[in-house]
Amino acid sequence: MTVASSSPPSRLPLRGVEGTAPKPKPGKKRERDGGGRGDGALAALFIAPAMLGFLVFLLWPTLRGIYLSFTRFNLLTPAEWVGLDNYDRMIHDPIFWDSLTVTVEYVVINIGIQTVAALAIAVLLQRLTQSAMLRGVVLTPYLMSNVVAGLVWLWVLDTQLGIGNEIISGLGIDRIPFLADETWAIPTIAMINVWRHVGYTALLLFAGLQAIPNDMYEAAKVDGASEWRMFWRITMPLLRPVLAVVLIMTVIGSFQVFDTVAVTTAGGPANATNVLQFYIYGSAFGRFQFGYASAMSVALLVVLSAITVLQYRLTRAGQTDLG
Amino acid sequence: MRLRTLTALAGALALSLVTGCANGDSTGSSSNTVTYWLWDANQLPAYQACAKGFEKENPGLKVKITQLGWSDYWTKLTAGFIAGTQPDVFTDHIQKFGQFADLKVLEPLDDLGIKEADYQPGLAANWIGQDGHRYGAPKDWDTVALFYNQKMAKDAGLTAEQLNALSWNPEDGGTFEKAIAHLTIDKNGKRGDEPGFDKNNVKVYGLASNGGGMGDGQTQWSPFTASAGWSYTDKARWGTKYQYDSETFQSVVKWYFGLAKKGYMVPFTDYNIQSNQANTQVSAGKAAAAFDGAWMISTYKGFKGRDMKAAFTPVGPTGKRATMMNGLADSITKGSDNKAGARKWVAYLASDACQTVVGKYGIVFPATPAGTEAAEAAYKKQGIDVTAFTEPVENKKDFRTFSYPITNYAADVTALMQPAMEDIYGNGTPVSSLDEVNDQINFILNQ
Numbered sequence: 206m207t208v209a210s211s212s213p214p215s216r217l218p219l220r221g222v223e224g225t226a227p228k229p230k231p232g233k234k235r236e237r238d239g240g241g242r243g244d245g246a247l248a249a250l251f252i253a254p255a256m257l258g259f260l261v262f263l264l265w266p267t268l269r270g271i272y273l274s275f276t277r278f279n280l281l282t283p284a285e286w287v288g289l290d291n292y293d294r295m296i297h298d299p300i301f302w303d304s305l306t307v308t309v310e311y312v313v314i315n316i317g318i319q320t321v322a323a324l325a326i327a328v329l330l331q332r333l334t335q336s337a338m339l340r341g342v343v344l345t346p347y348l349m350s351n352v353v354a355g356l357v358w359l360w361v362l363d364t365q366l367g368i369g370n371e372i373i374s375g376l377g378i379d380r381i382p383f384l385a386d387e388t389w390a391i392p393t394i395a396m397i398n399v400w401r402h403v404g405y406t407a408l409l410l411f412a413g414l415q416a417i418p419n420d421m422y423e424a425a426k427v428d429g430a431s432e433w434r435m436f437w438r439i440t441m442p443l444l445r446p447v448l449a450v451v452l453i454m455t456v457i458g459s460f461q462v463f464d465t466v467a468v469t470t471a472g473g474p475a476n477a478t479n480v481l482q483f484y485i486y487g488s489a490f491g492r493f494q495f496g497y498a499s500a501m502s503v504a505l506l507v508v509l510s511a512i513t514v515l516q517y518r519l520t521r522a523g524q525t526d527l528g
Numbered sequence: 529m530r531l532r533t534l535t536a537l538a539g540a541l542a543l544s545l546v547t548g549c550a551n552g553d554s555t556g557s558s559s560n561t562v563t564y565w566l567w568d569a570n571q572l573p574a575y576q577a578c579a580k581g582f583e584k585e586n587p588g589l590k591v592k593i594t595q596l597g598w599s600d601y602w603t604k605l606t607a608g609f610i611a612g613t614q615p616d617v618f619t620d621h622i623q624k625f626g627q628f629a630d631l632k633v634l635e636p637l638d639d640l641g642i643k644e645a646d647y648q649p650g651l652a653a654n655w656i657g658q659d660g661h662r663y664g665a666p667k668d669w670d671t672v673a674l675f676y677n678q679k680m681a682k683d684a685g686l687t688a689e690q691l692n693a694l695s696w697n698p699e700d701g702g703t704f705e706k707a708i709a710h711l712t713i714d715k716n717g718k719r720g721d722e723p724g725f726d727k728n729n730v731k732v733y734g735l736a737s738n739g740g741g742m743g744d745g746q747t748q749w750s751p752f753t754a755s756a757g758w759s760y761t762d763k764a765r766w767g768t769k770y771q772y773d774s775e776t777f778q779s780v781v782k783w784y785f786g787l788a789k790k791g792y793m794v795p796f797t798d799y800n801i802q803s804n805q806a807n808t809q810v811s812a813g814k815a816a817a818a819f820d821g822a823w824m825i826s827t828y829k830g831f832k833g834r835d836m837k838a839a840f841t842p843v844g845p846t847g848k849r850a851t852m853m854n855g856l857a858d859s860i861t862k863g864s865d866n867k868a869g870a871r872k873w874v875a876y877l878a879s880d881a882c883q884t885v886v887g888k889y890g891i892v893f894p895a896t897p898a899g900t901e902a903a904e905a906a907y908k909k910q911g912i913d914v915t916a917f918t919e920p921v922e923n924k925k926d927f928r929t930f931s932y933p934i935t936n937y938a939a940d941v942t943a944l945m946q947p948a949m950e951d952i953y954g955n956g957t958p959v960s961s962l963d964e965v966n967d968q969i970n971f972i973l974n975q
Contacts, residue, residue, distance in 0.1 A: 280610050281631050356802075365798040365814055382797030387955065471801060475950040475957075490606060492939045493631065 267506075274499035284496065291500035301501060303476060304484040305508075307391060311480060312459045314395035320452060322399065323406035328440060330407065331414040332432065340411070343404040351401065355468035358397045359384065384469050387477035394465050394478060406455060413447025414440065449520035453513055460509055481505055561590045562869040563615040564858075567601040570826060574889040578882040582873060589869050609633050612863055616870040617877075620664050620859040622654055622931065623744070626938035628859070629657045635860040635867060636661040640875050647895045648921055651855040654931055658766045664857025665878035666895035668886075670822035671851040671929065672747055673838040673916035676711075680732065680816040681837075684710045684719070688837065692916075695843035696752065698783040704842040708734035708792045711816040720792050727791025735787060736806035736815035737794035740949030743772075743941045744932055746852050747806065747819045749784045754852070755844020756780050760933035767935050768973060772945070773966040778959040785953045796954035810834065821854075822917040826891060829912055838916035846928070851920045853929035855895060893917070940972050 274291055276284035295301050326343060346354065361369045362383040370380045383393040417440065425435050441448075463482040466472060472479040472487070479487075481501065489498035517523070566575060572595045579591035594615065596604055602624065608614035609631070620628070628634050638661055644652040647666045655664030676691060686707055696704035711734035712720030719725065720734060741748030744760070758776045761767025771777060787793035794809055806818035811831045819841070820828065828836040841849045858877045860870045876882050883894035887902025890910055894900055900918070907914045920927035935941065948965045951957040 279631060281633060359800070359803050363800060363803045365794075365804055365809065366812055367803075385797040385800060385954070468802070473801075473947070473950055474796065474954045476947040479947075487943060490603070492943060493627070 270499045270502055273496055274503045276496045276499075278495040278499075279493040280495055281493075287496065291497045292504075294497060295500050295504060300476065300479070300484065301481075301504075304479050304481045307477070307479060308460060308462070308481045311391050311395050311462055311478075312456060314392055315398055315459045315462070316452070316456055318395070319399045319403050319406055319455065320448075322403050323410055323451075324448070326403065326407035327410035327414055328436060330411050340408065343407055345404065346401045347405040349401065351398075351464040352468050354401045355397060355465040358393075358400075359469045362393065385474055387474055390470055390474065390478045394462070394469060397465055397469070398459075398462065402455070402458075406451060409451050410444065410447065413444050413451075416447070417443045445520065446524065449516065452520065453516050456512060456516065457509055460505065460512075559866055559869070560588055561592055562617060562866055562873045564591055564593045564873065565601065565605065565615045565618040566593065566595055567598050567619060568823070568892075569595055569597075570891045571886070571889075574886040574891060575877075577889075578877065578885050581881060581885060582876045585876070586872055589872065591873060609861070609863070614861040614863055616864040616866050617858055617860055617873055619667065620655075620857045622854060622856075622934060623938060623942075625655065625664065626934060626936050629663065630936055633862050634663040635862050635864065635870075636663060637665060637860065637871070637874065638662050640665060640871065640878070642666070642878060648853075648855075648897065648900065649924075650853065650929070650931060651895050654765065654855060654934060655857045655859075656765075658936075664859045665874050667856050667858050667877055667883070668892045668894050668899075669853055669855040669921070670893065671853050671917045671920050672751060672819055672821050672841060673851070674817055674841060675810065675820050675824070675828045675836050675838050676817040677810060677813075678835040678837050680711060684816075686710065688839065691839040694839070696755075697845050698752075698756065698779045701783065701787070702842070705787065705792070708787065708817070709790070710734070712792045714791075720790070725791070727789075730791050732813065733792065733794045733809070733815045734817060735793040736809040736818035737788070737796070737799045738806045738819070739799050739801060740796070740946065740953045742949060743770075743945035744852070745949075746854070746932070747821055749781055750852050750930075751819060751841035751850050752784055752844060753777055753780045754850035754928055754930050755841070755846055755848055757844075757846045759930065761935060764931070765934045767933070768970075770933070770935070770941065770966055770969045770973070772962045772969070778962060781949075781952065781962075782959045788953065789956075796950065810836070822893060822914070825907070825912060825914065825917070829910075837913070840916050840919065843926075848928045849920065849926060850928040850930065852932065853921060854932055935973060937969075937972050941969050944969055 273284060275286060275288060277287050277290070278284035330340060330343070349357075361367050364370055364380050364382045364385055369383075374380050381389060383389050421439050421443075422435055425439060430438070461482055462480050463486065466478050466480055466483050467486075470478045472483050482505075485498045485501045485505070488494045488501065564575070564579075566572065572593065575593055579593060582591060583589060605614065605618060614633075620634075640662070642652055642662060642665050646652070648669055651666040651669055652662075655666065656662050674691070681687075681691060684707075690703075691707065694702070694704040694707055696702040701708075706721060709720035711732070712725075712730060713732045714720075714726040715729040715731050716724075716726065717731075720727075738747045741750070744750060745753065753776070756776050758771065758774055758780065760770060762769040762771065788795045794806075794815055798804065798809075798814075806815070806820055807824060807827055809815040810818050810828070811834060813834070825838075828834075828838075841851050843849050858874045860867065860874055864870050878895070880896050880898045883896045883899030884902045886892065887894045887899040887904075888906050890903060890906025890912075893903045900921075904914060904918060920929050933941070944965050948962060951961065952959055
């Protein structure tokens with residue numbers, strides 16, 4: 206275990222022997238290693254591409270988005286400052302709250318089922334087989350684009366013409382309007398995305414499982430523990446940090462669901478699948494209300510940040526129980 | 529030295545990225561090229577032929593035509609307006625006209641000398657904005673009729689004459705509802721108007737569905753609402769008040785969606801805008817008839833094993849039949865790099881010279897009477913009877929033709945009306961719910 210120190214972390218010596226670097230004086234700028242030769246410039250050079258991407262594609266759009274959320278803006282004429290009007294409208298917009306509810310419903314179904322299924326697949330991959338081919342097969346749906354996956358399932362599940370419903374009807378069961386009924390639509394979209402993402406999530410968890418020392422299982426076996434008991438007492442606690450990170454990533458991804466909805470239901474029937482990203486897109490690119498769409502995007506950013514911090518804290522994602 | 533080389537390389541890379549972004553695949557044009565966009569792939573050869581004639585008449589000018597599918601078309605056009613990569617000229621739709629007028633992205637075309645009398649009635653007037661300027665030159669028109677499967681109609685004992693003489697009313701549906709019911713067959717072979725008909729297990733629906741119809745109901749409820757005397761707004765163009773709260777409108781909509789409840793029309797749960805529109809339902813043999821537009825004539829004609837014909841829309845309570853008469857136009861973008869060339873191209877597109885060429889392809893009805901005649905002749909040559917689509921334009925005594933609603937905030941109206949109509953159709957929500965939606969729309973319109 207490392208012990209947290211109050212002193213500034215020492216730099217890795219790039220040349221010379223560890224410990225020969227002069228100790229920094231408090232309150233003064235640290236001297237460069239190697240008597241002022243250009244390591245800083247080299248470091249800046251290596252950082253530059255990533256920094257450029259970060260500034261251009263992340264920081265600037267975020268700041269601009271926040272600014273636009275206080276304006277009325279249709280992209281073609283200059284933005285007009287309207288203060289908190291967009292936020293006021295958002296709070297009083299029933300469609301926004303419906304969208305948020307629909308999105309949360311989707312995330313709960315999607316992440317709930319996906320995580321459990323992925324965990325089961327990962328554990329089975331670890332405990333039962335070492336086959337690389339099987340791992341490849343598990344990943345196959347993930348290799349397909351979201352739009353293609355959505356379209357394929359749309360055709361399979363079509364109420365009148367889909368092969369899925371032909372089979373259901375052939376079994377003597379009533380056809381199910383998977384994507385055309387407000388009760389079925391969100392669970393169906395959630396399951397389409399579970400199908401596509403579960404293999405990838407399982408592989409991430411599988412990688413986490415590889416880090417658990419095998420002797421723990423052997424010791425438990427010697428003590429007569431069952432597989433079930435080993436799962437709960439060894440696998441789950443030791444996988445927790447990885448599981449937490451995977452959960453944070455997948456929840457964020459899940460909140461951003463868009464393409465599957467756009468392809469299969471376009472937000473319908475009667476707004477039943479009008480997830481927040483789709484509503485934001487429609488407001489911006491359909492109705493040219495970029496100011497209002499930015500305000501909703503900022504709200505989504507706040508919600509996601511809050512959920513991430515909460516998840517991080519609750520799951521102690523930064524700590525390991527190993528060692 | 530090595531560091532300098534690296535810095536230079538990184539600098540060059542960054543520069544190439546930045547300039548790469550700026551260049552992109554620009555659709556802007558030079559002074560001797562006019563860029564032109566359209567969405568209908570079927571029409572591409574016709575307009576390519578037109579462009580040839582134009583280039584011959586205007587040596588030194590070239591037309592570059594780009595065809596994009598309907599949804600990509602509008603997304604790319606919007607992005608083009610924002611990024612400055614819009615075409616010089618594009619095919620415009622009245623549904624989008626209000627919004628483009630709001631956004632001020634269109635170039636006035638007053639100096640092109642477009643005269644109303646040179647085109648089919650109403651087509652030229654629709655493209656005049658609230659500011660009195662013209663923003664579109666009429667290129668074509670379409671109406672709606674009832675496509676039906678001739679074999680299914682024959683099996684039901686319905687003749688072409690009978691189907692062309694149907695009438696309806698919102699109380700008992702009239703002979704139209706009777707015909708649709710009779711065309712409907714359940715799993716046990718019972719027709720919709722026979723005792724013991726099982727509405728929950730329908731094999732063939734009498735009428736196909738194109739969904740809730742959003743705010744216009746072009747190929748859904750509009751032939752009925754209009755033949756009942758209702759209009760979308762208080763004025764024919766640039767109205768300031770929508771009328772979805774009207775008792776007439778709501779009673780017609782209630783009756784129309786009620787056809788699905790009775791098992792005569794494809795239910796909302798079977799419809800999908802991507803995978804199962806009315807034409808697919810008819811093609812798959814799941815529906816016997818469908819209201820659809822003239823732009824679908826060749827599609828319905830092409831269905832294998834389905835001998836399709838078209839009948840007039842039914843006579844309504846006003847004693848008239850009704851169909852939307854929608855017309856497309858060519859518009860010039862305000863950000864065009866070649867406005868002079870664009871004006872020449874649009875003037876040519878709107879002329880008899882071009883529209884007759886387009887008409888000869890038999891895929892669309894051009895806006896000029898000569899172009900329309902050429903199209904009628906071309907359809908006839910293909911063995912297609914298009915009377916159900918042309919008669920409403922020629923016979924104003926028995927037909928009422930009306931336009932798409934032309935107002936500001938068209939996208940907002942659609943955003944509010946789409947879920948509202950789906951709610952009535954799919955979830956059985958009372959039609960009176962439209963009162964509140966109408967208030968919201970009128971509030972937006974008058975803000």
